[in-house]
Amino acid sequence: MAELKLSETRDLTRVERIGAHSHIRGLGLDSVLEPLVESEGMVGQVKSRKAAGLILQMIREGKIAGRAILIAGQPGTGKTAIAMGIAKSLGLETPFTMIVGSEIFSLEMSKTEALTQAFRKAIGVRIKEETEVLEGEVVSISIDRPASGGAVKKTGKIIMKTTDMESHYDLGWKLIEALDKEKVQSGDVIVLDRPSGKITKLGRSSSRSRDFDVMGSKTKFVQCPEGELQKMKEVVHTVTLHEIDVINSRTQGFLALFTGDTGEIRSETREHTDTKVAEWREEGTAEIVPGVLFIDEVHMLDIECFSFLNRALENSMSPILVVATNRGMTKIRGTNQISAHGIPIDLLDRLLIITTQPYTDDDFRKIIELRCQEEDVEMKDEAKHLLSLIGCDTSLRYVIHLINPAALACLKRKGKVVEIDDIERVYRLFLDTKRSMQYLVEHQSQYMFSVPINKEEATARDAYGFMAI
Ligand SMILES: Nc1ncnc2c1ncn2[C@@H]1O[C@H](COP(=O)(O)OP(=O)(O)O)[C@@H](O)[C@H]1O
Numbered sequence: 001m002a003e004l005k006l007s008e009t010r011d012l013t014r015v016e017r018i019g020a021h022s023h024i025r026g027l028g029l030d031s032v033l034e035p036l037v038e039s040e041g042m043v044g045q046v047k048s049r050k051a052a053g054l055i056l057q058m059i060r061e062g063k064i065a066g067r068a069i070l071i072a073g074q075p076g077t078g079k080t081a082i083a084m085g086i087a088k089s090l091g092l093e094t095p096f097t098m099i100v101g102s103e104i105f106s107l108e109m110s111k112t113e114a115l116t117q118a119f120r121k122a123i124g125v126r127i128k129e130e131t132e133v134l135e136g137e138v139v140s141i142s143i144d145r146p147a148s149g150g151a152v153k154k155t156g157k158i159i160m161k162t163t164d165m166e167s168h169y170d171l172g173w174k175l176i177e178a179l180d181k182e183k184v185q186s187g188d189v190i191v192l193d194r195p196s197g198k199i200t201k202l203g204r205s206s207s208r209s210r211d212f213d214v215m216g217s218k219t220k221f222v223q224c225p226e227g228e229l230q231k232m233k234e235v236v237h238t239v240t241l242h243e244i245d246v247i248n249s250r251t252q253g254f255l256a257l258f259t260g261d262t263g264e265i266r267s268e269t270r271e272h273t274d275t276k277v278a279e280w281r282e283e284g285t286a287e288i289v290p291g292v293l294f295i296d297e298v299h300m301l302d303i304e305c306f307s308f309l310n311r312a313l314e315n316s317m318s319p320i321l322v323v324a325t326n327r328g329m330t331k332i333r334g335t336n337q338i339s340a341h342g343i344p345i346d347l348l349d350r351l352l353i354i355t356t357q358p359y360t361d362d363d364f365r366k367i368i369e370l371r372c373q374e375e376d377v378e379m380k381d382e383a384k385h386l387l388s389l390i391g392c393d394t395s396l397r398y399v400i401h402l403i404n405p406a407a408l409a410c411l412k413r414k415g416k417v418v419e420i421d422d423i424e425r426v427y428r429l430f431l432d433t434k435r436s437m438q439y440l441v442e443h444q445s446q447y448m449f450s451v452p453i454n455k456e457e458a459t460a461r462d463a464y465g466f467m468a469i
């Protein structure tokens with residue numbers, strides 16, 4: 001019976017989902033921002049990671065707003081992975097918002113409204129608040145237990161002291177519950193936040209260190225605080241401008257934050273937020289934390305959006321904008337103009353450009369290794385080698401996607417470790433782009449509306465259908 005329980009709990013903890021970038025935990029840089037060969041799930045792409053590291057530093061210092069960075073490179077060279085790396089290294093305090101170029105066309109609001117919201121989600125406001133706390137050693141807690149039981153709420157008294165004073169306070173039922181939950185006893189040093197009633201246990205008073213044997217070795221001993229019992233303490237929380245907008249917009253209310261259904265926010269509401277934040281900044285109770293707005297597949301934006309970006313970057317309350325694209329010389333959406341990366345020249349001129357390079361065999365192998373670990377797949381070395389060879393001929397994404405089907409093929413033949421045969425099997429079952437294109441050329445007459453192309457042209461194209469001119 002005990003054994004059964006054990007396996008049940010193990011199953012329960014293993015329900016996390018694996019995404020395309022879940023193995024990325026940072027940019028893999030050392031303390032002086034030099035890229036390590038393999039760290040935090042990142043492999044190779046050294047130059048771009050180094051550049052991204054500098055950007056990270058810039059963001060962390062929080063001083064520069066309105067800069068924009070373009071990550072440009074062929075598909076599957078880790079552009080999105082680098083952006084995820086930046087996000088993971090930033091920590092929770094700095095806002096990071098990620099959208100895809102096409103997303104802004106599908107929401108039920110105008111393009112510029114969607115972009116404005118994305119910008120404001122990427123700007124944090126760090127608000128400092130003073131709150132009244134009681135900090136001291138608990139001398140005693142007494143709780144009156146009403147004789148009639150149940151219905152009447154409990155009340156009580158607590159006596160607290162510092163090295164300089166001692167005082168008693170009345171306790172309501174809420175505080176009694178909180179003290180109960182934290183298992184506070186006399187001799188504990190606690191902080192009691194008066195407005196919220198939150199209790200934090202700092203440790204046992206060192207005057208009680210004789211109790212050591214009774215308390216066990218895990219107990220932390222602290223000095224009994226000095227001075228006044230009642231103190232003002234500073235607490236800091238970070239919210240985004242967008243969150244303040246939503247809370248202030250009377251039509252939506254803060255509940256919209258949970259459903260994400262915020263609709264369009266009126267410009268008066270935003271002005272109101274901005275003046276409020278400006279006031280707080282003046283008073284010194286708030287400061288702006290410029291975060292990051294990442295727009296993937298930025299070539300999907302059209303000329304109006306690009307002009308909006310130009311303008312938005314000049315605002316003093318602008319986040320750092322990171323965009324990524326895999327397009328070369330192409331039409332700017334909404335015009336007939338051809339431009340590099342499908343981005344107008346005036347915006348391009350404001351961007352610092354980081355390029356990503358195609359991966360080497362060695363990088364392929366390491367990334368496959370990482371993905372096998374992430375997807376919990378055991379694979380023989382020869383099989384990994386074969387996958388990296390296939391990768392050089394097809395694409396990184398294709399081989400990453402073969403890992404799981406190969407593991408299933410292995411499971412089907414009741415094997416434990418994926419072998420070359422399993423890889424061969426799924427390679428034959430699932431086509432990569434190149435083979436799919438060849439198949440189309442061979443059977444083009446059977447498809448509707450097919451534009452005829454010849455065999456030479458099809459074979460001249462690479463894994464992504466590109467053709468050298
Ligand atoms: N340098 C790298 N180290 C580890 N994994 C990588 C690296 N570059 C790409 N990947 C992984 O390869 C896959 C494709 O990369 P992705 O970032 O989506 O390419 P892109 O956005 O450039 O088209 C993703 O699963 C990604 O996490």
Ligand SMILES: [Mg+2]
Pocket residue numbers: 079080081296
């Ligand atoms: Mg991408």
